[in-house]
């Protein structure tokens with residue numbers, strides 16, 4: 001089966017910074033894939049490369065076998081939410097989506113369809129600036145879907161959402177998958193993705209360190225993953241990497257670490273003079289902290 005998204009020896013440098021180094025991975029059509037990595041790992045850069053917003057230093061980022069700029073109607077191929085603030089604040093909600101639908105060559109009625117899909121039909125006539133944060137994020141999603149794209153790229157879509165909004169978004173993404181669409185979303189944490197993604201690609205400091213079915217990953221990572229709280233996450237990250245561990249994700253003071261036992265982690269933290277405020281070894285199968 002031809003992959004829907006294909007990173008082929010993809011490298012991106014920004015001056016001296018290597019944001020992505022020889023990345024190779026493929027995303028299956030009709031699946032939800034999570035691109036997992038810590039802050040600055042290269043997740044957004046990867047999405048930008050697929051979208052043609054930045055050019056690869058070497059290698060290629062293919063959508064359905066071709067770079068995005070080779071598709072005659074790119075908005076029918078891929079829709080993306082990279083920045084939720086992209087809608088113009090003084091526009092009406094409906095006009096914002098109509099504009100996107102028009103650019104994609106879709107009929108005018110497409111705007112109503114996608115606003116209904118994201119539950120914003122009732123506020124279609126409002127100015128964008130009057131929308132609170134959660135509906136504004138839904139609007140960004142509607143705009144991404146305006147071109148009826150085969151593939152949807154979402155940068156940290158679950159980040160900062162409340163539980164109801166997370167549940168709603170997951171249901172919507174499952175519906176999009178049910179329609180045969182491909183979804184690639186990024187996240188800093190594995191926690192919370194288990195019941196959503198089919199496949200995972202794990203990126204660490206610009207390198208792909210693993211990819212495959214989420215079930216296999218979740219079992220392996222649960223076995224090995226330690227979730228830890230520290231008031232000095234940055235030096236702790238450095239000490240963990242120095243010791244050969246892998247930082248899977250960070251969010252504020254919380255980190256997910258693999259490749260080390262909790263005893264080793266405790267020793268590393270003590271050696272670096274960093275206090276651990278909480279540590280949970282995530283067990284296979286249950287996801288619950290040990291009692």
Ligand SMILES: Nc1ncnc2c1ncn2[C@@H]1O[C@H](COP(=O)(O)OP(=O)(O)OP(=O)(O)O)[C@@H](O)[C@H]1O
Nearest residue numbers: 014017018019037038039040041042043044045046
């Ligand atoms: N336009 C740019 N110019 C210079 N450096 C950049 C640029 N874009 C990204 N980088 C650097 O490339 C690296 C990867 O950044 P990227 O935004 O892709 O990471 P990320 O995994 O999405 O992290 P975050 O969750 O913080 O957005 C970082 O070191 C970042 O500072």
